[in-house]
Amino acid sequence: MKIILLGAPGAGKGTVAKLLTDYDGSVQISTGDILRAAVKEGTDLGREAKGYMDRGDLVPDGLIMQMMEVRLQQPDCEKGFILDGFPRTIPQAEALKSLLEKLHIRLDFVVNLEVPRDVILDRLTTRRTCSNPDCQEIYNIKSNPPLPDGTCKKCGSMTIQRDDETEEAILNRLETYNLKTAPLIGFYEKEGLIKTFASVNSADTVEAVKKAL
Numbered sequence: 001m002k003i004i005l006l007g008a009p010g011a012g013k014g015t016v017a018k019l020l021t022d023y024d025g026s027v028q029i030s031t032g033d034i035l036r037a038a039v040k041e042g043t044d045l046g047r048e049a050k051g052y053m054d055r056g057d058l059v060p061d062g063l064i065m066q067m068m069e070v071r072l073q074q075p076d077c078e079k080g081f082i083l084d085g086f087p088r089t090i091p092q093a094e095a096l097k098s099l100l101e102k103l104h105i106r107l108d109f110v111v112n113l114e115v116p117r118d119v120i121l122d123r124l125t126t127r128r129t130c131s132n133p134d135c136q137e138i139y140n141i142k143s144n145p146p147l148p149d150g151t152c153k154k155c156g157s158m159t160i161q162r163d164d165e166t167e168e169a170i171l172n173r174l175e176t177y178n179l180k181t182a183p184l185i186g187f188y189e190k191e192g193l194i195k196t197f198a199s200v201n202s203a204d205t206v207e208a209v210k211k212a213l
């Protein structure tokens with residue numbers, strides 16, 4: 001499959017993407033995960049991105065497009081890809097459109113995950129993420145907790161709260177989503193690509209996406 005996952009912070013993009021990769025071997029490409037790994041490794045990209053991310057602001061479009069032009073041409077994308085958290089702005093969506101045309105890639109559709117704001121706020125304050133950059137399994141202390149000592153069930157590393165999970169950064173991320181990312185729903189509506197899913201239960205959402213493919 002070749003799809004984009006669109007949705008507010010905490011809508012469950014990462015959770016749904018991970019479940020979908022089991023379906024047909026398509027690769028999950030999360031710009032957030034790539035950026036967090038770059039911050040942890042202390043690369044030039046990571047140093048530039050960290051301040052924006054910790055505040056809950058978007059990283060500049062130019063940096064994201066440089067990163068994604070390389071990533072989308074890697075061999076594992078040939079089987080299919082799930083774009084998680086990209087594009088995030090109209091300029092990114094326009095640049096992606098040109099890039100996909102250049103690479104002769106056709107998207108299946110854009111999955112718009114709709115979740116009520118109170119559910120989102122609750123999910124973001126109760127999320128835990130595996131600290132191992134090669135794992136990054138997502139947990140939730142209410143709905144899907146890690147092991148009782150706080151370690152990851154998959155790889156045994158400690159789970160943590162992300163640096164952008166302060167109340168201030170969460171509110172800024174939601175505001176940024178409304179201003180800069182929500183307009184992509186209209187953009188992809190015009191392209192005839194949008195499909196909206198009420199995403200309260202991730203497993204149900206995954207089944208609905210599979211049916212729509």
Ligand code: AP5
Binds near residue numbers: 032092123140
């Ligand atoms: P990114 O990592 O993409 O963060 P985000 O969009 O804010 O999304 P989240 O990862 O917070 O949430 P999610 O929708 O994946 O939800 P999850 O599955 O974890 O980006 C981080 C930062 O990087 C940005 O702020 C920006 O600075 C930068 N960045 C990234 N991409 C960029 C781009 N393209 N351009 C510019 N800057 C960019 O679920 C959340 C929680 O809910 C978890 O605890 C989960 O277990 C739980 N949960 C999920 N589904 C359910 C369910 N059905 N029932 C119960 N609990 C559930």
